[in-house]
Amino acid sequence: MTSSIDVPRPAPVRSGALREAATGSNPYLPATARIMRVGHLIQDVRLYDLRFHDPALADRFTYRPGQFVELSILGVGEGPFSLPSSPTRRGMFQLGIRRAGKLTTYLFDHVSEGDEVGIRGPFGNGFPVERFVGQDILLSAGGLGMVPLRGLLQYLIDLRPHFGRVILLYGCKNPDSVLFREELLGVQRRGDAEIHLTVDGTEQKPWTGNVGVVTDLLEEIEVDVNRTLAVACGPPVFYKFMVEKLTTMGFAKDRILLSLERRMECGIGKCGHCAVGYTFTCLHGPVFTLWDALNLPELIYE
Ligand SMILES: Cc1cc2nc3c(=O)[nH]c(=O)nc-3n(C[C@H](O)[C@H](O)[C@H](O)COP(=O)(O)OP(=O)(O)OC[C@H]3O[C@@H](n4cnc5c(N)ncnc54)[C@H](O)[C@@H]3O)c2cc1C
Ligand code: FES
Numbered sequence: 001m002t003s004s005i006d007v008p009r010p011a012p013v014r015s016g017a018l019r020e021a022a023t024g025s026n027p028y029l030p031a032t033a034r035i036m037r038v039g040h041l042i043q044d045v046r047l048y049d050l051r052f053h054d055p056a057l058a059d060r061f062t063y064r065p066g067q068f069v070e071l072s073i074l075g076v077g078e079g080p081f082s083l084p085s086s087p088t089r090r091g092m093f094q095l096g097i098r099r100a101g102k103l104t105t106y107l108f109d110h111v112s113e114g115d116e117v118g119i120r121g122p123f124g125n126g127f128p129v130e131r132f133v134g135q136d137i138l139l140s141a142g143g144l145g146m147v148p149l150r151g152l153l154q155y156l157i158d159l160r161p162h163f164g165r166v167i168l169l170y171g172c173k174n175p176d177s178v179l180f181r182e183e184l185l186g187v188q189r190r191g192d193a194e195i196h197l198t199v200d201g202t203e204q205k206p207w208t209g210n211v212g213v214v215t216d217l218l219e220e221i222e223v224d225v226n227r228t229l230a231v232a233c234g235p236p237v238f239y240k241f242m243v244e245k246l247t248t249m250g251f252a253k254d255r256i257l258l259s260l261e262r263r264m265e266c267g268i269g270k271c272g273h274c275a276v277g278y279t280f281t282c283l284h285g286p287v288f289t290l291w292d293a294l295n296l297p298e299l300i301y302e
Contacts, residue, residue, distance in 0.1 A: 005133060005162055008062045008087065010125045022061050023052075023069075023120050027268050030072050030118025031057055036092060038113055041179050044099040045144070046108065047084070051092045053116065062087045064129060065152035066259055066287050069121030070267045071095065073111065077103040080264045080282075083122065084147045086154035096147040096179065123267040124286050127152055127231065127257065135229050136164040140242055142171050142214055142234025146179045148259050149233050157192045165228075166193040167221060171214030171238075175205040196220065214238065215245045225250040233259040243290060256290035260299050 023031040032053040039047040052058040063069075063083055072078035085094035099108050111117065129152075137156060141149045149168070156166045168187075172178045178197060188195035196217045197209035210217060214234075230251055232242045239258060246256050262274040262281040274281035276296045285299075293299050 005129065005159055007064050007129050010064060010067065010122075021120055021268075022063070022122060023057065027120060028266075030070070030078075030120045032116050033119045034116050035111065035113055041096060042177050044108075045179065046097055048095045048097060049092055050095065050117070050119065052119070058091055061093065062090070063093075063122035064126030065155045066126035066148055067122035067124045068148075068267070068286065069093075069095070069119050069123065071097075071103075071107075072118035072120070073103065073106060074118065076106045078118070078120075078265075079103045080123075080261075080267055082148035082151070082259075084150040086151050086158055088155055088158035094151075096144075096150070098144055120267065123282055125284065127259075127287050129155065132156070132229060133162050134164065136167070136223060136227055138167045138169070138223055138228050138230045140169040140171075140214060140217075140230065140232045140234070142238035142242075143173070143177065144179070145233035145235070145238065145259070146170055149231065150180055152231065153187070153193065157187065160192065165223075167196070167223070168193055169196045169198075169214050169217040169221075171198045171200070171217070171234075173200050174203045175199055175207045176203075194221070213241065215241050218245055218249065223249070225252070225255070229255050229257060231257045231259070247290075253291035253294065254289045257287055258290060258293055259287050260285055260293065262286075262299070 021027040033050040034053055035048055036051050037049040041047050052061060068080045068082045070078050071081050081095045081097055083093055084096040097104055099105055139149050153168060156163055184195050187193050198212055198214055198217055199207060202211060230246050264282050265271040265273040267282045269280045269283040276299050279296055
């Protein structure tokens, strides 16, 4: 096993200073990216393959798993989206987007392959992957929480010899709402990671995985809590039960990492939309240890 990995460090957080962005020295200014491909993940969730118009930027653009970008459409709006792709696969990047409101509905209905959008970023801290070296990694996701964790999973697989066991627990409402289903089954078949899928109910759809809530999956696996880092991403109710379960299993609070979303605007610590006290989710997060998040309970459960 090699002991160091090459991963970009997030720009340092300096009070009052603007966050640098790989897309340009002015972090407010979006760079143009072309939509190369639009894939259908599940109903109302699409996977966009993007490439920067500027070849030099396309080449140098990198990020760490767990960071996000701001996608904009001129005259419509802008919103933060996680990167479900891995920086180990250079030249292009992906976004997994759910139809929610004004911006995303416009994107779904009026923007297609070959069209261009604005991208600023990457922003946020991302996962502390240097800490992952030599450790077992337990990923758990609920629903759309799989989007950022898919980027991390790809990263762990691409740099597989650096890490111990890689385990994914992923729970969804029903078989039709499982993101990246075929891809995850492929990962499992190849033995790149231990994949455990579950749904709340099959609704009479074909399904070979588990039925039940995602925390039930923890009953089926054995982990050494002293050499495992747990990473969780999902809706608020998911955190409530997952954190309770992991803590009961004996995970230390600094070995539980949560990727948390707040309403965001600027992404660079200026507008205050994502602030909880003095913590800016866009700068200091979206990844927090449970230790940090416990001091800011509204971060998890609001
Ligand atoms: C760090 C971060 C990463 C994100 N990653 C993804 C991602 O990978 N894929 C994805 O589909 N979405 C992601 N989101 C949520 C996404 O930013 C919003 O869904 C999007 O901005 C909505 O824009 P809109 O104009 O289409 O909807 P709006 O018209 O703004 O709102 C439509 C509905 O969505 C709700 N909404 C808007 N923003 C958020 C938010 N941040 N969190 C929860 N509910 C919201 C509103 O309350 C409203 O009910 C992320 C958000 C953050 C903060
Ligand atoms: S989104 Fe503006 S300060 Fe965080």
